[in-house]
Amino acid sequence: MQFNRGNKDDTFLLNLYKRLLYPRMVEEKMLKLLRQGRIGKWFSGIGQEAIAVGSTLAMQSDEYILPMHRNLGVFTTRDISLKKLMAQWQGKATGFTKGRDRSFHFGTQDYKIIGMISHLGPQMALADGIALADVLAGKQKATLVYTGEGATSEGDFHEAVNVAAVWNLPVIFLIENNGYGLSTPKSEQFRCKNLVDKAIGYGLEGRQIDGNNILEVYDTIHQLANEIRKDPRPILLECLTFRMRGHEEASGTKYVPQELFDEWEKKDPLSNYENFLIEQQILTADSIIDIRAKIKKDIELEVEEAFDEPEPEVDASQEEYDMYFPYEQKVVEPNQASTEKRYLDAITDGLDLAMQKYPNLVLMGQDIADYGGAFKITDGFTAKYGKNRVRNTPICESAIVGAGLGLSINGYKAVVEMQFADFVTVGFNQIVNNLAKTHYRWAEKADVVVRMPTGAGTGAGPFHSQSNEAWFTKTPGLKVVYPAFPEDAKGLLLAAIEDPNPVIYFEHKYLYRSLTTAVPDGYFTTEIGKAVKLADGNKFSIITYGLGVHWALDYLKNNPESEATLLDLRTLQPWDKEAVRTAVKSTGKVLILHEDTLTNGFGAEISAWIGEHCFQHLDAPIMRCASLDTAIPMNKALEDGFLAKARLAETIEKLLKY
Template sequence: MKSNIKYKKTKLSTTTKIALYKTMLKPRLIEEKMLILLRQGKISKWFSGIGQEAISVGVTMAMQAEEYILPMHRNLGVFTTREIPLYRLFSQWQGKANGFTKGRDRSFHFGTQEFNIVGMISHLGPQFGVADGIALASKLKNKNQVTAVFTGEGGTSEGDIHEALNVASVWQLPVLFCIENNGYGLSTPTKEQYNCENLADRALGYGMESHIIDGNNILEVYTKISEITESIRKKPRPVLIEFKTFRMRGHEEASGTKYVPQDLMDQWAEKDPIENYRLHLLTEGVLTEKEDAIFKAEIKAEIDTHLDKTNAEEVIVSTESNELNDVYKDFEYQNIEESSNTNELRLIDAIHEGLKQSMEKHDDLVIMGQDIAEYGGVFKITDGFVEAFGKDRVRNTPICESAIIETAMGLSIAGIKSIVELQFSDFVTSGFNPVVNYLAKSHYRWNQNADVVLRMPCGAGVAAGPFHSQTNEAWFTKTPGLKVVYPAFPKDAKGLLATAINDPNPVLFFEHKALYRSIRQEVPTDYFTIPFGKAATLKQGTDITIIAYGQAVHWALNTLEKHKDISADVIDLRSLQPLDTETIYASTKKTGRVIILQEDSLFGGIASDISALIMENCFESLDAPVKRVASLETPIPFINHLEDQYLARDKFEDELLALLAY
């Protein structure tokens, strides 16, 4: 038999040619074994890469061991080429302890710093943005390294992909973007996915180099990718590769392939990358049938040995405390006392000063956001930062919240802290997926923290309407893995921001726009920290407990100024996640009455959870029902008198007096 793939002559050594064959053969034989185990119910799901091994293997062999690769469902060859012990992969697929996710995620939804691999999440698109971040770190550290990232042709329809390609081009990041065009996104053919001849053609719109490669030809994949990666190391830039290939099995095994015309299956079966390369090596005299049989026997023996080890492994056992403790990376808070020297600062000035001092303390800390460089941000908080720290560390971004948040995640994977300024907290919706599904879950899933602070200018009181005035903290306080901070005073803002940047976990730092220039306070001039999870008791009394945060704290204080006869504990939460329940419960047990004031609308807000916690833990101490006071159940209107009607500010006084009279 002759090969159905035409292989060009290369200068590759016999050793390399044989290595390419053996390295492709290994994932194929593993897959064949896994398909048997799937039918036996010994693994739960399988996404087959049969027919696409040349891409995973060729790209990985062209990369250097210390360079990161971000694979997808069908890239088993990436993991085996990086020589991850098979029993660890098998344990991962069986949800056992020797895997990489402690039974918390499946298949290839994991990463490993040991092997410089960052696995996927099911949302697909974020992989490209995370690759941007890892590549940015390489560029900032002058490592001359390439980051390779994979997706399928279906994934390219996602907006995250577009954003990441655009950022990589604008910033000239050394990323190898690999699209495995295998004909179908689950059952949807390419003609229903995009309306251009080649996906590589899209690169022109990004000002990016691109190449089309026969993804079933291992020699073409390996030699061309070797040339391209070497070129990128010398001249950092993004390159888009479209690999033409085919998926010989279903999207996952349960899907089947009935939707694929049989003649198309037959056509691609003749282009099998392993069988054709085997025939080529036999024809060239590089491989003998005896050697081939030996290779297969050795790999099968290795598979069986490692499967036996995995099968002998006990079922994974955990405890509630183990699970809870792994949601966040350990953070040893270091209390840095405030100095006696102070200046009177507005909230906005305190944030500016805190950011600047943290940029000085952490000499590789990067801040990214729209218009934050020369312009200084729309609120001028980063004014002068470019002159102080340079454009590598103070980075204007395109309008692409998802890609920038994903870039921040990539920086964290590469060991660099970052801050992302959302121009308005409302705009985080454009990057919601990476916040709640990538940043929040990575440490729990595979022990990779997201050392990222998202700065969130928020809130009403500035007549900015429904898209610039929301206070949307409740979207995030209910997401395990995120920390949420919401200061009401300049001093707290500066100290808590320093802690947020020191904390290796993802922190959403809410900054109320209406307080930026309206609140002044004496603030220590030097760098200092304030711990999370410690509320501030602003007033002490015996009649009632008032709990609030952000702008609502000032509404409460202003109301008490009008009623000096009311003896109240006023608790400024400051930190919403973690929450200082100790202070809340102690005050409740002292006063017997609690009113919770929030700017957000009522249903589903954090006041509801605090009320429930008090009812569950302090019920016998209460002399009246816990009262929640919040804004209307409508979007925030624009014009002043409608905004005033919307806000909880003016109804608080009546509710406070009514509760005291209960």
């Protein structure tokens, strides 16, 4: 291994050695603790330390790094104390996640490190959003994100790299090619000769370096980071290295040929660099002993102190509270002046006002810029706000949701448009595992709204018509709103954008141009979590939302003798339990109506809650009226037969017979 010291002085080179040695000695201590049964799991990065240490030192201290779970050197080089890290690994109350997540699955704004989630790859899209925020703010900063050779096969890798290339984002995508994805060798993972060869397919620069040569790692990343700060663009950097331990210690290494261990042992980053410093007369045998003795003493002390840190206290109310960023909505009351607006135009108005109020708000979605979106909701926005803030995206829902989270982490707000709510499946992981869990895991907000054009009635068939709100109402950490009227569409959208928590905003496509009502002018918000009573009767109660509200209103108009209470939930997470309780008590008979399919639709949750909390007020079984448990057909007659509206009258008649 050849080292080129360049103009680095002895002090710098010695510091680099200590930085490299420290995580190795921590790892060796962890392996002893594992054998002693004092810790339960360890993901070893022995043999790969040069990448973590060299790359971290090459970045500025206020630039974000997004590592993986074998990159201990990133954390130690950013000077996070071992005691704090150990408390995290042991699930202590003083760890970064307060015992809620394992190993390096956390982030910390204090050290500008954003850890990964277990699903490989999503952190790369976050890096895009972080870098985009820097570009929009006019900051000359670079972002560094790690991934492994196995994750380069994932869609998240493709999407994130492609977005960065299209948007010229200053991101270094560092592939840590250690030869194996758990037990699967690289020969069974990809056919290209080198992973860096993938760069040309995205139209970006690629470099391959010896990941075990700490000076080569440092110099390369230092140079690249300097370049892309001034000339923003992404870089694909492949670092060749080898994992000398198992995927985690329990998995062992029997699947690795011994000759590979023999070959890579000669390339050990620590011993090679140590020998180089001895040759340079910077280290001696005695100084090495002294350095190791001091590090060992510090490690022993901090490890034992961490074992004595307190365990988390079990507090159910605190756990539930911490799913969301602390926020108390202050409702902005509407003006008396109003204008007749279509449902679609109310959404446009809300977005327009939000863009004026929040200069740090970015809209992202397919075709939303000059074209104005599939439904023309953002038509004209680029002329007013520019393409930096109204951004066309490639077809990559996962990367754009992840970029939204990255924007939030770096001080921005994001509204992400799904062209159709059905397409959210491609970005599902980012929503339910990243957006929803981020605050609970490490107390960071996820200031992202996902707009979801939803619902049937337009003959759009199985892939453009689903009511999929129940996928999200069961996911703690998300808020879910579903307006039925233009006024609520505007007020709830503005409230969602104000809220620093992730909000899934359902907007019904059928109502876009078919429903026009008076909408208050100017800026106002509607309370999230508050239902509204639209009709007051004493025979039975209809609890519904979305298009179901209009089906119910039509029924009551055509059957004035019904004398029903009609409750529009408007928000599904959190939902207004007290309004539901009041409706149940006032009539004793309840019909829950929604467009979604019957089985496991959101109505099932409302029904279960009423049965548990309001049973004494019921005079009849709770009834649900929902769409068929099938996919949504395209044909008009079939679609009408599918929808809950087809069974509304008969279900009400059945309820009233009790």
